[in-house]
Amino acid sequence: NKGKYMHYMQKEIHEQPESLTTTMRLIRGGACKSKTVLLRGLKDHLKTIRRSRRIVFVGCGTSYNAALASRPIVEELSGVPVTMEVASDLVDRQGPIYREDTAVFVSQSGETADTLQALDYALENGALCVGITNTVGSALARKTHCGVHIKAGCEIGVASTKASNWHFAYTSQIVVMAMLALAVGGDMISNETRREAIIDGLLDLPSKVKAVLKLDEEMKDLAELLISEQSLLVFGRGYNYATALEGALKVKEVALMHSEGILAGEMKHGPQPSNCFSCLSYLFHKHLFCCSKQQSVIQQLQARKGRLIVMCTKGDSASVSVGGSCRVIEVPHVEDCLQPVLNVIPLQLLAYHLTVLRGHNVAQTRNLAKSVTTQ
Ligand code: F6R
Numbered sequence: 001n002k003g004k005y006m007h008y009m010q011k012e013i014h015e016q017p018e019s020l021t022t023t024m025r026l027i028r029g030g031a032c033k034s035k036t037v038l039l040r041g042l043k044d045h046l047k048t049i050r051r052s053r054r055i056v057f058v059g060c061g062t063s064y065n066a067a068l069a070s071r072p073i074v075e076e077l078s079g080v081p082v083t084m085e086v087a088s089d090l091v092d093r094q095g096p097i098y099r100e101d102t103a104v105f106v107s108q109s110g111e112t113a114d115t116l117q118a119l120d121y122a123l124e125n126g127a128l129c130v131g132i133t134n135t136v137g138s139a140l141a142r143k144t145h146c147g148v149h150i151k152a153g154c155e156i157g158v159a160s161t162k163a164s165n166w167h168f169a170y171t172s173q174i175v176v177m178a179m180l181a182l183a184v185g186g187d188m189i190s191n192e193t194r195r196e197a198i199i200d201g202l203l204d205l206p207s208k209v210k211a212v213l214k215l216d217e218e219m220k221d222l223a224e225l226l227i228s229e230q231s232l233l234v235f236g237r238g239y240n241y242a243t244a245l246e247g248a249l250k251v252k253e254v255a256l257m258h259s260e261g262i263l264a265g266e267m268k269h270g271p272q273p274s275n276c277f278s279c280l281s282y283l284f285h286k287h288l289f290c291c292s293k294q295q296s297v298i299q300q301l302q303a304r305k306g307r308l309i310v311m312c313t314k315g316d317s318a319s320v321s322v323g324g325s326c327r328v329i330e331v332p333h334v335e336d337c338l339q340p341v342l343n344v345i346p347l348q349l350l351a352y353h354l355t356v357l358r359g360h361n362v363a364q365t366r367n368l369a370k371s372v373t374t375q
Pocket of ligand 1: 060061062063064106107109110111112115244249251
């Protein structure tokens with residue numbers, strides 16, 4: 001039931017405060033009191049994960065992006081190096097996976113063929129295989145040694161398209177992986193302050209997501225401005241590189257507009273924003289925000305006369321030297337590793353409004369199936 005919403009996609013974007021609250025139940029109750037995270041599905045394997053030579057994140061599409069967003073905090077809290085693998089590429093290369101590795105498979109549906117094939121490959125190579133999925137009883141949940149269910153919500157009919165769950169799956173996946181980082185990091189004294197700040201940040205997320213959702217009208221206005229552009233480049237760095245990739249993916253697949261997520265540090269190494277009509281630049285992360293490199297990316301984008309839209313945390317816009325013609329979108333501030341959860345939402349809203357305004361079918365996105373069970 002779409003309730004007051006026009007489309008399931010819109011409904012699911014707006015339901016994220018609830019889906020995150022559901023995901024967060026994993027850290028409520030007893031766990032919350034002592035500011036620790038209890039992931040029952042993993043507790044017997046935490047020692048092995050901590051001792052692994054490396055953690056390998058494996059996924060496709062949005063799930064890959066969510067894992068990428070979570071990589072820095074898992075590395076920071078666990079001290080274990082994390083590498084990233086697109087599932088199909090790992091299988092194509094038969095990339096090295098060792099018994100001493102922990103391979104973490106991220107899949108909303110738990111049925112994506114490429115991810116399952118990579119899982120079989122990692123199992124054959126003797127790695128500890130951890131699943132992060134939204135779907136209880138899925139092939140991924142059955143085949144992995146251990147894992148976490150996201151509990152973000154139930155899927156709705158195929159007719160409603162794959163839009164069901166995409167949007168809240170991404171944000172919930174990041175939350176679960178932050179919790180994974182906390183669990184693997186354990187109770188090291190050196191991490192105590194950081195750990196507590198993240199847990200407080202997690203508990204604050206639903207209300208902050210609600211605040212971001214108030215940007216709906218603003219993102220609709222922006223979509224009107226961008227409606228007939230041919231391309232949208234999304235720049236991000238640090239925690240928000242994944243946001244740039246995920247935002248661009250949403251715009252490409254739903255609004256059918258060319259879009260690319262670009263690591264802002266690569267700006268000088270090829271991308272030519274002057275050829276694009278619009279550029280969206282990210283500046284969320286506090287210390288990245290202060291970093292002169294990010295400022296210089298903005299200046300270069302302005303010099304190339306792309307239409308520039310800057311997103312930053314509340315209160316920071318005054319210190320960004322963006323010039324009068326630049327649109328600034330402000331989102332609330334949260335602990336850096338959780339900022340991607342808030343930052344992707346304006347882009348989800350933008351993708352939704354662009355889709356509607358460009359006259360595409362939101363409910364039946366071209367060439368997309370609910371889960372990609374072929375290779
Ligand atoms: C993007 C999207 C796809 C999926 C990808 C993996 O919105 O839906 O990119 O993320 O097909 O699907 P799961 O997570 O089910 O393995």
